[in-house]
Amino acid sequence: MRSTSPADAVARLAAALDDLAGADLTGAFEPQLIERLESLLVAGNRLAAEVARTVRQCELAGAAGHDGKATMASWLRGHARLSAAAANQLVRNGRTLAQLPAVASAAARGDVSPEAVSVIAPVVAPDNLAAAQAQGIDIEAITAALVDVATHASHEDLRRAVAHYLACLDPDGPEPDPTEQRSLTMAKHADGSLSFRGELDAVGGEKFQAALESILQASRPAGDTRTRAQQSADALVQLCDNALASGNLPILRTQKPHVVVRVDLADLVDPATGPGAAQTSFGTLISAARARWLACDGGISRIVIGPDGEVLDYGRRQRVSPPQLRRAIDYRDRGCGVVERAERRLRRPRPLVRRPPPPALDRRRRDQPRELRAAVRTPLARWSTTASASNETPTADGAPGAPTAPRSCCCPTSPGGPPTPVRAEWTGGPPHRTGT
Template identity: 30%
Template sequence: MSREALEQLREVASKCATASVWTLGDDELVDSLDTIHQALQTLTAAQLHLIREIDGRGLPIAQHASSMAVWLRERHRISIHAAKRLADLAKAVDERPALDTALVAGAVNAEQATVIATAVRDLPADLGPDLVDEAEAVLIGQAEQFEPTILRKAGQRILAHVAPEIADARDAAALQRQEARAWQTRAFQLTRLGDGRVRVTGWLDEAGAASVNAALDPLCAPRHDDDEPRTPGQRRADALVEVCDLATRTERLPDNGGQRPHVMVTVPFELLEQQFGVGVLDTGGRLSPTQVRQLACDAQLIPALLGGDGQVLDLGRTRRLISGSLRRALELRDRGCAFPGCDRPPRWCDGHHIQSWADGGPTSLDNSVLLCGYHHRIIHRGHWTIRLRVEDGRPEFIPPAYVDPRQRPRRNPYHHQT
């Protein structure tokens, strides 16, 4: 590589850069671009040969640079990332003569050469040299039709092409390590933020996440009767709560402290009657009076006599408001959530007092209706009115004026086809 040849190269490049291109025809314009591109790849190969020789002689260290990449950055004023790519590629083409030849010939460009070198480097260390050469040759051949991003994907699958048995075993081992790590690091936390919100964080393995998705997906669809549009995240949050509500109603969960799993809320009874009692959960969280009254619709109530400083002096017997034969009769009558258009089955539903029990409403079939958790919350906002039709004793719902200015009664035809 003589100085004279390099000077000639500089002069030719200068002429190309300053030449007018507007006089070229369309075909000449494209051909010129292709020729210069190929020449650039060949020059890149020459540049890499020089870099490798400079590195091999230890010139960067002799000039007090910490590495070849740092030396290139300072000398050519390029980014450290670009300098490192050049240094790494120079080493790669020095070790892979076939890749070097392809770059010199313009069969691959510098980006493609980097992708191929990385794919070959990532092959198993115990893979025979013949198979490594075959993998390299296949990727060099594919460089003619694939840009670097697609070529990188081909490189990730090249082991399956040249050694499928080894690839299958490697993939299986990698998957086992991945599954073991996911299982060991699984976690779930509920963190109270003190502002009424509880942050949910955690990790699941693929199988566990699939089960959660299968349970939540049917409940995540938008509802036509949403008072306000819910974001996808809000719908998933509501679905998680609904699934857990359903689980606590079943007989399948193990006892917790000798009792079925439950949510415990403490509130003075006289405040519950006055509709402004704030409830305190066993977790320490606080609930609004509306939420307390919703939970009290279908709950176990335990009267307790407390001392002045809050100690329990006497604990009465549990009273279940809607249960047993009344619950069965309610399910037989409503057959699911009675709110218009809802298709939730009975097991998803709470028993709701049409006239609140705390307001003196009786626990009877004529004062009860089945509502899913979502519509139970809507009803407790107080905008809808529920009544039983005299003709058949089934519930009907009076919408607020902003839903229907005429406030025509609505029924749920989904569960009753006759």
């Protein structure tokens, strides 16, 4: 066999790949396609083994410094545009093939995939090799057994075989250090949605699964069409809701942790809807619909800022709906349905009105119904600027008509009765900006 240069071998490989890519697979029968696929998988394993061997030789020769890179992993990330995980795995596979000749031979024949080589890689870790030498274990025999499993068994069987070998090296196991095996990274997208990934140790993962499974199994209504992934995500959010509602979490910025949404006065009185009507404490812009959703069970805090940026007033922190009124309306309507009905009501423009509270809703009169007395928020002698709207038809004395649904979240009306607004009021002069 005449020797050829690496460049000539790569050129012939590229020509063979061009021939494969030019083949027409339309109309091929199933046995022909399966036979072609099996041959390509073997060729892919062989090619991956050669790539790993070349990466290892580049690492030994310091070839990454030719392009100004310190390591082959950084070279693969920059020039081959691989992810950090893929680059590290490729470098690790090259080291494994160099230390385990039996695995290298099987990979060169195409019998072992790159994923199998990555699973066998912990066997040649420095601490595992030291433990094997201290106990007089024959690494070549262990490697031959693992290659046989990788060749004739499934990938999960190979993982269990490697885990069993590593466990036998240290039957007692290492001292638990959960901090080294726990990580969580989060990425926030432009629309405010959150993606996260991480890992937990065995004990931490068991606690996490037990907490989610308890909530998941407790909320499985009939006709539930959610997938398992959606149910798990809902359970995680419910777990956070329970922790926030209990009030046992550590103090965050001198306050108990809670969801904070800021709505400027211009956005509050604007009848139009938009994607950036409110902003959360972590800088996420949310739409008006999501702001109304959070306002259903939220509290209101008014912040008045002067023209020079000084805080003129901060107060009126209260629930949007008092507990007594909320329970009464829930009983009346057999469920609140605040968000759905508020969505329909808030589609019409809601101008600001300036009026005193109706004398008929005097909270000092005990003969008035509790629902009416609970709706009054300011003394009769004070005027209040509210976010609720009025009917266009004035009354006989020229005063605005009966109020309709406010811009903020409101509970549904009873059949045939007047609406019961839950108003966000500002007592005194007009504020420059407001936050909730």
